[in-house]
Amino acid sequence: MTSHLFIVAWNRPDLWDYWKRWFAGVESVEVILDRRRGERRRAPQAFEPERRGAERRGRQDIDDELRTGGFAIVTR
16 A cells, blocks of 8 residues: 655656655555646636636645645655
8 A cells, every 4th residue: 555655746757767766666655757737727718607616636735846846745
């Protein structure tokens, strides 16, 4: 069972490679590369009502960590 998830920013494959090698063989850690490429929503149109009720990315702190440090650690 994975207890820690290292999410590496999509534009930092060097960090992804580093953490993958560092935690090789450690079953409780999974290192993944973030596939998201920013906000997918277009600018709001006056004639289109918003279909989503809430923001799906529930943890803004993870986005901030990816942007500033290149990776984020999530404990599950």
